Amino acid sequence: MSRWHSPMLVVDFKYNIIRIHRSTLDALGNPEYVEILVSPKHVRIGIRAHDKQTITSQKVNSESLLHQRSIQLYSTDLARELLEINPKWKNDQIYRMEGVLINSENMVLFNGMDSELIHSEEYATAQ
Structure with missing residues (x-):
């Protein structure tokens, strides 16, 4: 699977934005809602699919x-909580992570320790 088709998550600490890429949503079957799960101890971030709204889920704006x-x-x-789980992450930086689909959990799991620092200009041109 090529890099642009792998499940991808970007955390932009400069603007406090979590970007869930289309490839991640595709891997989850394009759910109507997603839930973000964080494991500070293991430096992992999970994106779980939901078919209905829950108290912790976010609606996916499919129009965007x-x-x-x-x-x-x-x-x-x-964003502030995420910044605290990885001592290598710095404020005002952008980090990209590739994820792994966990079918049994209907979730994509991202390892924060395997994140890649990207430059704002590089990321802006890729969007």
Whole structure:
């Protein structure tokens, strides 16, 4: 599977944005809702698919996927919590992670320790 077709997650600490790429949503069967799970102890982030709204799920704006490669979730609190789970992550930086689909959990799992620092200019041109 090529890099652009692998499940992908980008965390932009400069603007407190979590970008869930289309490839991740495709791997999950294009769910109506997603839930973000964080394991600070294991430095992992999970994106789980849901078919209905729950107290912890977020609606997927499928219309935005017609014009963009990702959906964007804005959360200062979540971004600050994520920043604390990996000592290598720095404020005002952008990190990309490739994930692995866990079919039995209907989830894509991302290892924060395997994240890649990307430059704002590089990421802007890829969008």
